[in-house]
Amino acid sequence: MDSTTVFALFILAAILTSTAAVKPQGGDFITSSCKITRYPDVCVSSLRSYAASLEAKHSQSELVKAAVIVSLANARNTSAWAVTLSKSSKSLSKIERSALKDCVENFGDTKDQISQSLAELKHLKRGTFKFQMSNMQTWMSAALTNEDSCLNGFQAARNGRVKMLVQGRVQNASKLISNALALVNNLASTAGYRKLL
Ligand SMILES: *[C@@H]1O[C@H](CO)[C@@H](O)[C@H](O)[C@H]1NC(C)=O
Numbered sequence: 121m122d123s124t125t126v127f128a129l130f131i132l133a134a135i136l137t138s139t140a141a142v143k144p145q146g147g148d149f150i151t152s153s154c155k156i157t158r159y160p161d162v163c164v165s166s167l168r169s170y171a172a173s174l175e176a177k178h179s180q181s182e183l184v185k186a187a188v189i190v191s192l193a194n195a196r197n198t199s200a201w202a203v204t205l206s207k208s209s210k211s212l213s214k215i216e217r218s219a220l221k222d223c224v225e226n227f228g229d230t231k232d233q234i235s236q237s238l239a240e241l242k243h244l245k246r247g248t249f250k251f252q253m254s255n256m257q258t259w260m261s262a263a264l265t266n267e268d269s270c271l272n273g274f275q276a277a278r279n280g281r282v283k284m285l286v287q288g289r290v291q292n293a294s295k296l297i298s299n300a301l302a303l304v305n306n307l308a309s310t311a312g313y314r315k316l317l
Pocket residue numbers: 193194197
């Protein structure tokens with residue numbers, strides 16, 4: 121090894137060491153927690169109404185609970201909206217009507233799956249923590265899949281107003297569910313119960 125190489129390795133080692141030593145910004149609990157999600161900006165803004173309490177407590181389980189509640193509220197809204205649309209609009213094509221009917225069913229399942237996750241979150245216990253987290257991972261993944269199924273049903277529909285509206289709603293709902301799932305996964309993998317219970 122010549123001296124240049126040794127020097128380069130020394131610099132590299134120094135950089136790696138200093139990077140490892142940098143801690144995440146402690147100040148903003150929500151922002152740093154949301155970094156692990158796929159849509160961090162959506163994550164931060166969706167939790168805004170919980171900011172005061174979350175920043176005060178710094179509890180991962182409270183944060184996950186808030187994210188699940190937000191995704192449930194949105195899923196309920198989206199579901200109610202789809203029901204109204206499927207009933208009210210006489211201008212739906214046959215394909216749109218049938219796709220929308222499937223979406224309404226899928227959204228119903230999504231609501232149930234997120235509700236079950238929320239119920240589980242409300243009574244996390246040390247002894248059953250892993251099992252409970254695994255249930256939640258299954259349900260939140262299924263909830264996400266149901267949103268995808270809705271979109272898939274619309275693939276054959278023409279690119280009209282209805283399809284655009286549904287896609288917009290579903291994409292928003294999916295982002296919230298995806299983020300909640302990422303936070304659930306994180307809580308599960310960090311054996312969060314030691315910190316939170
Ligand atoms: C539900 O929908 C209404 C009207 O579309 C909207 O004003 C409200 O903010 C929505 N709530 C959620 C949680 O998405």
